[in-house]
Amino acid sequence: MMGETVIDMTVTPWREAAACLDAPDDVSFFPERENVAGIAKAKAICATCPVAAECLTWAIESNQGEGIWGGHTPKERRTLRRRWLEEIQRAS
Template identity: 65%
Template sequence: MVSPVTFDVRFSTWREDAACLDVIDEVSFFPDAEDLSAIARAKAVCATCPVASECLTWAIETNQSEGVWGGHTPKERRSIRRRWIEEIEQAS
């Protein structure tokens, strides 16, 4: 069984470099699942983000169920998280 990850805001300094901070009023990072153009706009910002890897890791580890994080939708993250959990379980 995977232990829950406790999020501590003190360890999320990567957020200060997030590309979405510059467009937060223009681009939705919590689009409807059917709104493919809005999802594409959010992903385009993530593609330029210097902390995309840290963002995605955080979203996977804390099991964020909504929004585009690290350039990935919730559905895409669920698949990554499943593989991540399998790897942890196989290693233990």
């Protein structure tokens, strides 16, 4: 994932295979919420990413509040995170 967020590579080794590392300069993974075209561009790259599942899991578990991660917007991740937390609660 490219962008403003600093990522600790020791806990995100999957990032070495991230498709966004080779993304064109005009693609932002932190587009404005109303930038529908920009969001679609970032998501299209995520759709080709071999580590999208790892990226999405990490973003949900670490509660990333901004950016496109694993092909999902912050709003989409909030829904997934809520479900994930509910599953944890049910299992405990």
